[in-house]
Every structure is written in C-alpha cells, then in structure tokens.
Amino acid sequence: MKERSFTKRLTAGLxxxxxxxxxxxxxxxxxxxxxxxxxxxxxxxxxxxxxxFEWSDIAxxxxxxxxxNFELLTQDDLYFRATLxxxxxxxxxxxxxxxxxxxxxxxxxxxxxxxxxxxxxxIILPFWTSFLIRIYAWIAILKPEGLLTQALTGLGVISxxxxxxxxxxxxYIGIVYAYLPFMVLPLYATLEKMDDTLLEAALDxxxxxWRSFWTITVPLAMPGIIAGSLLCxxxxxxxxxxxxxxxxSETLMIGRQLWSEFFSNRDWPLASAVAILLLIVLVLPIVIxxxxxxxxxxxxP
Amino acid sequence: xxxxxxxxxxxxxxxxxxxxxxxxxxxxxxxxDHLTLDVFEGEFFCLLGPSGCGKTTLMRMLAGFEFxxxxxxxxxxxxxxxxxxxxxxxxxxFQSYALFPxxxxxxxxxxxxxxxxxxxxxxADRVGEMLRLVQLEKLAxxxxxxxxxxxxxxxxxxxxxxxxxxxxxxxxxxxxxxKKLREETQxxxxxxxxxxxxxxxxxxxxxxxxxxxxxxxxxxxHGRIVQVATPGEIxxxxxxxxxxxxxxxxxxxxxxxxxxxxxxWHVKSPSAEAPLTIDDPDEVLHSGQAVAIAxxxxxxxxxxxxxxxxxxxxxxxEVWDIGYLGDWTVYRIRLATGEILRVSCANVSRFxxxxxxWDEQVYVTFAPGxxxxxxx
Numbered sequence: 097m098k099e100r101s102f103t104k105r106l107t108a109g110l111x112x113x114x115x116x117x118x119x120x121x122x123x124x125x126x127x128x129x130x131x132x133x134x135x136x137x138x139x140x141x142x143x144x145x146x147x148x149f150e151w152s153d154i155a156x157x158x159x160x161x162x163x164x165n166f167e168l169l170t171q172d173d174l175y176f177r178a179t180l181x182x183x184x185x186x187x188x189x190x191x192x193x194x195x196x197x198x199x200x201x202x203x204x205x206x207x208x209x210x211x212x213x214x215x216x217x218x219i220i221l222p223f224w225t226s227f228l229i230r231i232y233a234w235i236a237i238l239k240p241e242g243l244l245t246q247a248l249t250g251l252g253v254i255s256x257x258x259x260x261x262x263x264x265x266x267x268y269i270g271i272v273y274a275y276l277p278f279m280v281l282p283l284y285a286t287l288e289k290m291d292d293t294l295l296e297a298a299l300d301x302x303x304x305x306w307r308s309f310w311t312i313t314v315p316l317a318m319p320g321i322i323a324g325s326l327l328c329x330x331x332x333x334x335x336x337x338x339x340x341x342x343x344x345s346e347t348l349m350i351g352r353q354l355w356s357e358f359f360s361n362r363d364w365p366l367a368s369a370v371a372i373l374l375l376i377v378l379v380l381p382i383v384i385x386x387x388x389x390x391x392x393x394x395x396x397p
Numbered sequence: 398x399x400x401x402x403x404x405x406x407x408x409x410x411x412x413x414x415x416x417x418x419x420x421x422x423x424x425x426x427x428x429x430d431h432l433t434l435d436v437f438e439g440e441f442f443c444l445l446g447p448s449g450c451g452k453t454t455l456m457r458m459l460a461g462f463e464f465x466x467x468x469x470x471x472x473x474x475x476x477x478x479x480x481x482x483x484x485x486x487x488x489x490x491f492q493s494y495a496l497f498p499x500x501x502x503x504x505x506x507x508x509x510x511x512x513x514x515x516x517x518x519x520x521a522d523r524v525g526e527m528l529r530l531v532q533l534e535k536l537a538x539x540x541x542x543x544x545x546x547x548x549x550x551x552x553x554x555x556x557x558x559x560x561x562x563x564x565x566x567x568x569x570x571x572x573x574x575x576k577k578l579r580e581e582t583q584x585x586x587x588x589x590x591x592x593x594x595x596x597x598x599x600x601x602x603x604x605x606x607x608x609x610x611x612x613x614x615x616x617x618x619h620g621r622i623v624q625v626a627t628p629g630e631i632x633x634x635x636x637x638x639x640x641x642x643x644x645x646x647x648x649x650x651x652x653x654x655x656x657x658x659x660x661x662w663h664v665k666s667p668s669a670e671a672p673l674t675i676d677d678p679d680e681v682l683h684s685g686q687a688v689a690i691a692x693x694x695x696x697x698x699x700x701x702x703x704x705x706x707x708x709x710x711x712x713x714x715e716v717w718d719i720g721y722l723g724d725w726t727v728y729r730i731r732l733a734t735g736e737i738l739r740v741s742c743a744n745v746s747r748f749x750x751x752x753x754x755w756d757e758q759v760y761v762t763f764a765p766g767x768x769x770x771x772x773x
Binding site: 291293294296297298299300301302303304305307311312315316 | 460461462481482483484487488489491493495496497498499508509512513556557560
C-alpha cells in the first residue's frame with residue numbers, strides 16, 4: 097500500500113513537471129546559449145565567436161563577456177527601423193486577419209451542427225501541404241504576368257500588369273493567407289460556445305442586430321479575439337519566409353535581419369543579440385495580456 | 398382580496414393580443430395549427446401543454462423570433478406582421494434566463510433602457526426601482542456567475558420588466574428552481590403582476606404552476622388550443638379526456654349512455670354493477686353513445702362498510718396500494734375489471750381507529766355531481 101502511494105505521489109509530482117521539463121530543455125537552455133553568444137565577440141573560427149566556455153577558466157570566460165552587440169543595436173538605427181517595421185506589418189496583418197477571420201469563424205459557428213466538423217477540417221486542410229510550397233505558389237499568382245493579372249485582364253478590370261509581388265501588399269496577402277487558421281480556430285471555439293438566446297435577449301430588449309453584435313457577440317468573443325491575435329501577431333513579427341519570398345528587398349523585417357546577420361555576415365554574436373531583442377519585443381504583449389486577463393478574472397470569478 | 402376580473406366574459410372588451418387563425422409550419426411539421434386566441438389587458442395568461450404542443454412557438458411568434466406562416470397576430474389593435482423583436486413593446490423572460498455574463502446585475506437590467514436612449518439619471522432610477530421590486534439591491538454589482546439560481550431568475554425578471562412592456566412573456570419562468578422556491582416565486586410573480594397591472598403570458602408544462610397563477614389557462618395539444626378557461630373551469634369542467642388527464646389526476650370509467658331521467662344521465666359501465674348516475678346537464682348525448690366518465694380522486698369516497706341500497710355510484714374493489722403524503726392519503730383500488738382507481742382522502746384527524754389496510758375489500762362511491770361526462 098505504502099509503495100503504491102509513493103509511486104502515486106511520484107507520478108503526481110512528475111506530471112505537472114513535464115511542461116517545465118520540455119520548456120527547460122527546448123527553450124531555457126537554448127535561450128541561455130543564445131544569450132551567452134550575444135555577449136561574445138565574433139571571430140573567424142569554429143565556432144565563429146569568442147570566448148568559448150571552459151571549466152578551467154571560468155573567471156576569464158565571464159570577464160570576456162560584454163554588451164557591445166547590444167550597444168551596436170542601439171547605435172545603428174537599422175535594427176530599430178526593422179523592429180518597428182515588423183511590429184507595424186504584424187499589427188496590420190493581425191487586423192486584416194481579424195477582419196477576414198471573424199466572419200469565417202462566425203459563419204462556421206452558425207452553420208448546421210453536422211457541417212461544423214467538416215468546416216473545421218477544411219480550415220486545417222492547407223497544413224497538409226508544406227508551408228513553403230504554398231508561399232511559392234503565391235509568387236506564381238502575384239507575379240506581374242501571374243494568375244491574378246491574367247484573371248483581372250481577362251475580366252477587363254485592368255489593362256496593365258499590377259505590381260503586387262515584391263511590395264508590402266504581397267507580405268500582407270501571404271501572412272493573412274498563411275495564418276488564417278490560427279485566427280479562425282480560437283475565434284470559432286469561443287463563438288461556437290456562445291449561447292444564441294443571449295442575442296435573442298438583446299433583440300428582445302430593443303437592441304438592433306448590429307448593436308447586439310457589438311454589445312454582446314464581440315465582448316463575449318474577446319478571449320478568442322485576443323488568443324487569435326496573439327497567435328498571429330507573435331509569429332508574424334518574427335516572420336522570415338513570407339517577406340523574403342514575397343516582400344522583395346524593400347521590405348524591412350527583423351526576422352530577415354536576423355537571418356542575414358547569421359548567414360550572410362556570419363556575425364553570430366550580433367545575430368544572437370537581435371534574437372534576444374526580438375524575444376523582448378514579443379514577450380511584452382504576452383505579459384500585458386496576462387495582466388489584463390488576471391485582472392478580468394479577479395473582478396469576475 | 399382578489400379582484401373580480403373577467404374581461405373575457407365581456408363581449409365589448411377589446412383584446413390586447415389577438416391570434417387570428419395563426420398557423421406556423423417548420424418545413425413539414427406543423428407547430429401551430431389554425432389557432433385563434435384573445436388575451437386581455439391585465440390578464441395573467443398561461444399557455445399549458447405537454448412539450449411539443451406548440452406553446453413555445455406561440456410565445457416566440459409573439460416576441461418576434463418566429464413569424465406566422467399564415468394568419469395575423471395583433472397587439473393593441475396593430476398587426477405585428479414584419480415587426481422585428483427589437484421594435485415590439487413586448488419583453489421576454491427566457492427559460493435559461495439568458496443573462497449577459499459580461500455585465501453586472503445593474504448593467505443587465507439597464508440594457509433595455511439604454512437601447513431606448515433614456516437619460517442616465519432616469520435609467521439609474523428605474524434600475525433602482527427594479528432592484529427593489531425583486532429585492533436584489535445588495536447584489537447590483539455582482540455578475541450573473543456569482544448569483545444563485547433564484548437570484549438569477551429575479552435578475553431576468555427585473556430586466557424584462559424594466560422597460561415596462563405592454564406584455565411580459567415568461568417562458569417556463571420557474572422551471573429551473575427547486576420545489577420550495579418555485580412555490581414562493583409563484584406567489585411573488587402574482588403579486589408583481591398585480592402591482593404593475595401588466596399583462597403576463599406564461600408558458601409552462603407544469604399544471605400546478607398554471608393553476609396557481611393564471612387568470613385563464615389555454616390548454617394546448619398538437620398545435621391547437623383544446624380549451625381556454627379559468628383554472629376552476631379547466632379542473633372541474635374539462636372539455637376533453639386529454640385535458641382531464643393532463644390537468645390534475647383523474648379516474649376514467651368507460652361506459653354507454655342508457656338514458657336521461659330528471660336531468661341525470663344513466664350510464665352503464667362494466668366497472669360498476671348498477672348503472673352510474675351522473676349530473677352533467679350541459680352534455681347532449683343519445684342512448685347507446687360511448688362516453689368516458691371522469692371523476693377526480695378527491696371527489697371519491699372509500700369505505701369498508703357496504704353502502705345502503707339507495708346509494709348511487711358504488712364500485713367495489715380491493716386496496717392495491719396506500720400512499721401516505723401527510724396531508725393526504727392516496728388509495729389505489731383495484732376493481733374486478735382490473736382497473737385501478739385513485740382515491741385521495743384528506744387526513745383531517747391525527748388518529749384513525751382501524752384505518753383501511755392493504756388487500757381489504759372496500760367500496761368506492763361518488764356523488765352524481767362529482768363526475769363529468771366526456772363524449773368520446
């Protein structure tokens with residue numbers, strides 16, 4: 097009996113530890129490595145930075161670390177502009193995703209129950225094809241002599257090819273297309289749970305359908321709106337593939353900067369500093385969200 | 398003192414709500430079938446019926462959530478055709494209460510008033526008035542999730558009353574409450590209705606609830622109204638066997654009419670040796686017609702001693718079951734034909750010498766006026 101309760105206690109203690117273990121191995125340790133590299137100096141060597149950790153000379157190792165790279169980040173306004181531009185592009189994309197995703201999620205939640213699981217499956221279906229291939233496909237659609245231009249000339253809407261590829265517009269199109277499931281699914285989850293009689297009650301009390309939407313549906317969908325927006329905004333800020341393939345050289349984003357520091361300039365310490373900066377930019381909205389959520393739960397248990 | 402209130406008996410009275418030949422179909426299914434009904438101002442009106450009888454559809458048509466397939470509904474003389482729910486002077490209290498979970502109690506109550514664009518001070522006044530009416534002043538800032546079932550019910554009522562609608566619709570208003578609270582709330586609803594002089598239309602499947610609260614009850618079955626009358630009439634003069642069986646308990650004896658004598662009907666039933674004598678002068682029957690005789694359990698008497706030779710309506714049987722309910726004792730008596738009668742007896746005395754026991758041979762009698770003849 098005693099033994100059993102011991103194993104029981106052991107599993108009871110281990111199960112909550114699993115996510116921490118996962119985060120420790122795959123987030124915290126890599127983060128510490130990146131943080132360490134960001135404090136190092138570049139070197140023409142293997143690995144391309146100095147100092148390298150050695151047990152024999154810990155004091156000398158720590159003494160060799162400095163914040164030079166972060167200073168550089170503040171001196172060269174390229175990084176600041178890239179960050180700002182990333183946040184702007186991610187913000188606009190998130191708004192567009194909300195505009196596109198909300199009606200889709202709303203329609204799905206209102207569909208007959210037997211159709212809903214099929215609709216959810218269809219929303220997830222694009223994941224069956226590689227993300228990269230789908231973004232390449234957009235090049236074929238958006239390029240000057242591509243499908244979009246052909247279709248619009250065929251319809252007589254335009255007479256000259258439109259310049260979309262290699263502009264910021266192409267990046268928006270790519271992000272909205274690629275991230276839509278991450279917006280639709282959390283929205284659908286909250287909208288589907290919503291009690292329809294609440295809307296009937298609002299109508300009954302004299303509120304028009306439009307007003308009822310804003311006073312009842314939107315506030316009650318807020319957890320889904322926030323979750324979907326964060327799920328889209330955070331990866332969009334660090335997005336590299338979409339701006340690289342669709343955005344052309346003009347589109348400035350921090351993810352691309354990170355890539356070029358690592359692979360074009362082979363300046364690992366500076367690249368690591370950019371990665372840390374990106375992390376800080378992204379942690380901020382999460383902390384704010386948690387704070388808001390905690391306060392909301394406090395007033396309404 | 399309850400007022401004498403019977404506008405339905407006045408041929409000149411104008412109804413507040415009128416359903417004229419209203420039919421509602423959902424695809425093939427007919428929910429409401431050529432229904433005509435008047436409800437008068439100030440009435441506490443109950444729509445009573447089993448689930449699926451169309452009572453909820455009827456109420457939803459009044460609220461504007463459904464529109465009739467055929468026929469017209471008028472409110473205070475004006476047709477409601479094409480009028481959306483948010484433009485009707487009608488408010489509804491939902492069965493699930495449908496309180497807005499993201500709004501406090503006072504915000505919930507103020508919601509309808511805000512839609513009318515009333516000045517803030519007036520909204521606050523009215524919300525305060527409503528909170529007093531339902532005795533929830535102390536909980537104004539709570540959220541629905543922090544309230545008990547009974548408190549939520551009151552908030553829902555206050556919210557629906559706040560706009561002072563011409564008609565308040567209540568969909569199973571007490572369905573989610575436990576028995577004790579339900580009984581208390583029945584009387585509170587009656588008091589509130591009386592105080593505000595508003596017209597209440599209540600949908601319920603609970604006949605006790607309808608009997609207690611209503612001025613008039615409309616019993617519905619299969620999308621039609623079977624009888625509209627006061628609770629007393631419904632109980633004592635049910636028009637059909639369905640109503641007799643749906644409202645309260647009843648014993649049904651089948652038989653054939655033998656004839657009429659001094660205004661009393663004689664009915665030969667296999668359940669009794671001698672023909673039964675029934676005082677139901679309004680029925681028009683002919684000899685040999687098959688009828689059902691309905692007698693309420695409390696209008697039958699069970700006794701051990703054989704009644705005298707002049708006694709009317711004597712049935713013999715044995716005690717099958719005894720249910721002691723405190724205020725009442727219910728006997729289930731099995732007749733020779735195998736039918737089981739239900740006879741209830743008020744326990745007027747605390748001590749009974751040699752009470753009737755299980756398996757005893759007993760006689761059941763009832764007065765001619767206790768029974769109703771229902772033509773088959």
